[in-house]
Amino acid sequence: MRKISFLFLFLLITGMILSQDKDGFSTDLGKNTTFVKNGFWDNWFIGAGAGANIYFGDHDADAKFFRRLTVTPNFQLGTWFNPYYGGRLKLTGGTNIHTFNENANLMSRQRYVGAELNFLWNMTDYLCNYNAKRVYNFIPYIGMGWAYTWDYKNFPENFDIPHHINSATVDLGIIHRFRFSERAALDIEMSGKLMRNKSDLRTDSKGYDVLGTVSASLVFNIGSKATFTEAIIRDQREIDELNNKINAQRMEIERLAQRPEVVSRPEPTVVVKEVIKEVNQEPVNNVVLFNINKTKVEPHQEVNVYNVAKYLRDNPNSKVRIVGYTDRATGTPTINEKLSRERAQNVADLIIGKYSIDKSRVNIQWEGQANPPFSVDEWNRAVILYIE
Secondary structure, three states: HHHHHHHHHHHHHHHHOOEEEEEEEEEEEHOOOEEEOOOOOOHHHEEEEEEEEEEOOOHHHHHHHHHHHEEEEEEEEEEEEEEEEEEEEEEEEEEEEEEEOOOEEEEEEEEEEEEEEEEEEOOHHHOEEOOOOOOEEEEEEEEEEEEEEEEEEEOOOOOOOOOOOEEEEEEEEEEEEEOOOOEEEEEEEEEEEEHHHHHHHOOOOOOOOEEEEEEEEEEOOOOOOOOOEEEOOOOHHHHHHHHHHHHHHHHHHHHHOOOOOHHHOOOOOOHHHHHHHHHHHOOEEEEEOOOOOOOOOOOHHHOOOOOOHHHHHHOOOOOOOEEEOOOOOOOOOHHHHHHHHHHHHHHHHHHHHHHOOOOHHEEEOOOOOOOOOOOHHHOEEEEEEEEO
């Protein structure tokens, strides 16, 4: 029975080690880091804002700068594939573009709307360590799209005024992103849209005109998850060693199960009841393991809390001492003390609240990174429940 319990605990701890991750930051540069692949609905964002347009076409520079500006709204929807690569759909327009004729004495206008698909590159998270709490990110982008112009007004009489003009566009820009929280940010964006030279009805030169925009937008992360997680890649030799230990334990259990006294031992009902009674009376300490920088009790770990709560219900005179720990390899002493306290408190809340054990029977303590109970760092991200 003890060897089976040991194997179960060993397998549980091994699984935690192999799946250990780092949520929201990386220990190396983003470009050198492997991240856990997020689900389809993770890391989606929407945003809306407004900005100022200025058209760079033939002879428009003859007009005063502020006469050339117009206000335009924008809307965006996109997702991040990893911390530094993303894509979005951006819609702009619904307002006027000002252009000028007759040595800037005549200001013309035309309405426009545009749609573009952008490839986003978060240069900060690519060239630096990924940090979901970083306040500022530098994000250049490139894309292609379409623009539609119509409602041409106030043009010279000799101009051939069409009903509308369509134009493919090439879009370039830079986003300065300022983080407010995990879910909200402010984007200050500077962009340029290459449009057909004919869009302003002047064809004095070849090539494309440019519609420049400076805008501000509020952006909200609406995905199921707002951060990425670094995958901890284990050395294959370490994995092989753990597998060998697991296989050795399995072989030992099989060998013990084949002993004659085990195979031939009768199992009368009375004997089974006596064994159960002895197990209930024997104090059993349990370990609850946590992911790095996490304090929430995961569902697959709650069975260890349940076992202690059941023992306390069956033994009204017993108490439990709950001690929180952290590893020394990550964090600072101050952060680790806070982590260990919150881990111990969350386990205690389960025992008292969910399993209805009187709080007078629960003693909460925390050690931070001091006095680690295990020699393996990952195992020390734990709470140990001592039956007293």
